Amino acid sequence: SKVLPSNADARGTVEACHASLRRLGTDRIDLYLLHWRGGVPLAETVEALEGLVSRGSIGAWGVSNLDVDDLAELPEGALPQTDQVLYNLTRRGPEYDLFPWCRERSVPVMAYSPLEQGRLLGHQALESVAEAHGSSPLQVALAWVLRHDDVIAIPKASTAAHVEENHAALDVRLTDEDLKALDAAFPAPVRKEPLEIL
Numbered sequence: 001s002k003v004l005p006s007n008a009d010a011r012g013t014v015e016a017c018h019a020s021l022r023r024l025g026t027d028r029i030d031l032y033l034l035h036w037r038g039g040v041p042l043a044e045t046v047e048a049l050e051g052l053v054s055r056g057s058i059g060a061w062g063v064s065n066l067d068v069d070d071l072a073e074l075p076e077g078a079l080p081q082t083d084q085v086l087y088n089l090t091r092r093g094p095e096y097d098l099f100p101w102c103r104e105r106s107v108p109v110m111a112y113s114p115l116e117q118g119r120l121l122g123h124q125a126l127e128s129v130a131e132a133h134g135s136s137p138l139q140v141a142l143a144w145v146l147r148h149d150d151v152i153a154i155p156k157a158s159t160a161a162h163v164e165e166n167h168a169a170l171d172v173r174l175t176d177e178d179l180k181a182l183d184a185a186f187p188a189p190v191r192k193e194p195l196e197i198l
């Protein structure tokens with residue numbers, strides 16, 4: 001059967017990157033991610049990404065939506081700069097095995113949809129902690145994601161006010177008591193959970 005061309009095969013990876021560079025009007029992308037796993041062998045995509053690094057089109061490469069078994073399939077010695085995964089108070093699965101895998105290899109995790117696309121609003125536990133800090137519930141949700149030094153959060157915001165509010169989450173210091181209250185309302189995983197996507 002004929003294999004369809006893909007943005008992740010040897011040629012497609014390079015072409016998609018060059019098309020992105022043109023659209024962005026730049027000659028270099030600092031960090032370029034594989035969005036998710038498709039039918040192309042990971043080794044083929046990684047080789048193409050490393051070629052882009054060596055030619056200076058990208059500064060580094062990373063991956064997204066790869067669970068631990070996918071990460072384990074990456075070619076020997078080829079570590080992504082990050083794995084961008086769905087992670088927030090209501091999606092704690094990655095803490096069980098993905099975080100330890102990444103931490104052991106010094107790969108920072110990038111949390112996408114850290115606000116669960118706004119659906120975290122209205123949770124009582126979050127509101128109580130927020131009230132105690134004089135902050136907003138979404139700031140607490142972000143501070144919670146950022147409680148680990150090796151986790152990055154990429155909240156999407158379309159207004160300057162939201163961007164400023166989210167940035168100020170860096171100043172929210174959650175106490176052990178806050179973390180306990182949040183654990184009670186949003187339990188940590190106790191077994192392997194397949195990586196969720198949005």
Ligand SMILES: NC(=O)c1ccc[n+]([C@@H]2O[C@H](COP(=O)([O-])OP(=O)(O)OC[C@H]3O[C@@H](n4cnc5c(N)ncnc54)[C@H](OP(=O)(O)O)[C@@H]3O)[C@@H](O)[C@H]2O)c1
Pocket residue numbers: 035064065084085111112113114115116117118138154155156157158159161162163165166198
């Ligand atoms: N790798 C992947 O497969 C994948 C999948 C999904 C998303 N992502 C990425 O993850 C990033 C964020 O994810 P997301 O947009 O799905 O969800 P999100 O960041 O959890 O939530 C975004 C929503 O929260 C609202 N919001 C943000 N700050 C707020 C604030 N301070 N107060 C009130 N509402 C606020 C936004 O509203 P406004 O727009 O009105 O500010 C928007 O509706 C995006 O850059 C996206 O590209 C990646």
